């Protein structure tokens with residue numbers, strides 16, 4: 001095995017997907033504690049403030065120096081180099097989360113046992129399903145009176161359209177929570193509230209008829225466990241790693257992050273079974289991580305962390321080969337060479353300049369405006385990685401410059417913040433000076449206004465547009481496309497790649513357009529468009 005193979009087989013790059021409040025911050029922190037990356041609880045900044053108000057979000061923005069170090073948290077655990085990617089919790093920033101998911105090889109889904117499957121979880125799982133991303137599931141807060149575990153499994157299977165395969169099974173819940181039984185290892189893992197788990201709390205019970213079970217969890221919970229396990233084996237097929245790796249079934253663990261319970265088992269299992277870097281699809285071909293030549297793509301940009309000087313960090317996911325400091329690469333979109341003297345790797349609370357990085361790693365590149373989200377870097381081949389789509393915005397606004405004498409700042413700010421992915425910018429056909437913004441959530445509009453004013457000293461105002469549904473449009477008949485654009489000009493926008501978008505004010509309006517133009521194809525994300533204008 002060469003060095004590249006060895007390195008990539010060590011990598012485990014994943015993200016946590018969850019609905020706010022289900023315990024993502026707590027679990028992240030515990031994973032980092034077990035991974036030895038942090039030593040005290042409370043070191044991971046909670047994204048919680050972002051859930052409610054814009055003002056809280058702005059406060060967070062002021063502290064964006066922190067968010068850069070929690071964007072990627074790297075640590076070593078049992079021989080694997082783990083890269084945990086943070087994704088925003090707020091639904092208004094879901095595009096950022098979807099892009100983050102393009103840079104990982106697997107996901108950890110957290111479900112709150114009291115609330116069950118929630119809205120955000122459904123959407124994020126849908127994105128994972130589109131890409132066949134393997135998902136492991138942790139059902140959290142078993143120390144609270146939650147839903148029945150069988151009901152939780154049914155709900156997960158039904159609502160997330162994924163097979164569920166329990167790996168551990170809870171014994172009691174809430175105040176009566178006694179621990180879990182590992183169905184695979186046939187071990188009882190006992191829960192002692194408020195106490196760090198000891199090796200003596202893990203007891204092998206190969207045969208559930210063993211009276212030791214009664215001794216440890218009491219008569220009624222022992223009988224319940226026996227009944228449950230008999231029932232489970234009739235309902236759920238045993239865990240099969242290939243089904244998990246294909247994204248068809250999810251292993252399910254139960255525990256309580258706040259009590260440190262079940263996290264170590266989760267991390268141990270992830271490090272043995274989670275996939276190492278997977279092949280990534282470019283428009284031209286599939287790129288395999290073990291290919292000798294380096295390739296990677298930018299999935300996130302953070303700008304202006306330090307208001308004193310304009311700095312930006314582009315986050316690049318290495319997809320194949322070995323990335324080397326000071327080596328000259330090829331920036332595919334511009335066709336220009338690219339080289340960096342200070343590529344950065346991120347640890348839990350730290351960052352360091354690195355000489356090399358391998359598939360699965362995330363490299364931070366200090367950038368002065370070279371990169372846009374979705375850019376590919378290679379050793380010379382012209383390929384473009386897929387899977388970093390723009391999602392159809394729901395909210396549109398004309399944006400106008402409220403300080404006409406500050407036109408330069410206005411355009412610069414708008415362009416840079418669009419490159420960072422804060423908003424999408426469109427133009428109107430034949431009206432080159434008109435700019436339209438598209439966002440997925442209202443908060444994005446307010447953040448843009450705030451950042452324009454504070455970072456670029458430019459005030460901007462919005463004017464309404466009465467549309468809430470958008471689709472990218474293409475056709476393999478250029479004449480038909482031209483006619484379509486002319487006939488619907490009022491409702492047409494053009495994105496930065498020159499592809500047309502049609503806005504509609506209602507689902508019925510869109511259906512009418514679709515029926516009237518059978519030669520057109522309509523898409524809900526930008527990367528689905530087959531023919532470019």
Ligand code: G4P
Pocket residue numbers: 018019020021022023024025026027046047048089140141142143144255256257258259
């Ligand atoms: P998030 O990042 O997904 O939004 O969730 P976070 O970890 O911030 O957890 C949300 C709340 O749930 C927190 O309580 C946290 O302490 C609690 N929590 C997490 N894991 C468990 C668990 O296993 N059992 C129980 N009972 N609670 C859990 P909070 O009161 O909102 O915040 P805090 O004051 O405790 O920080």
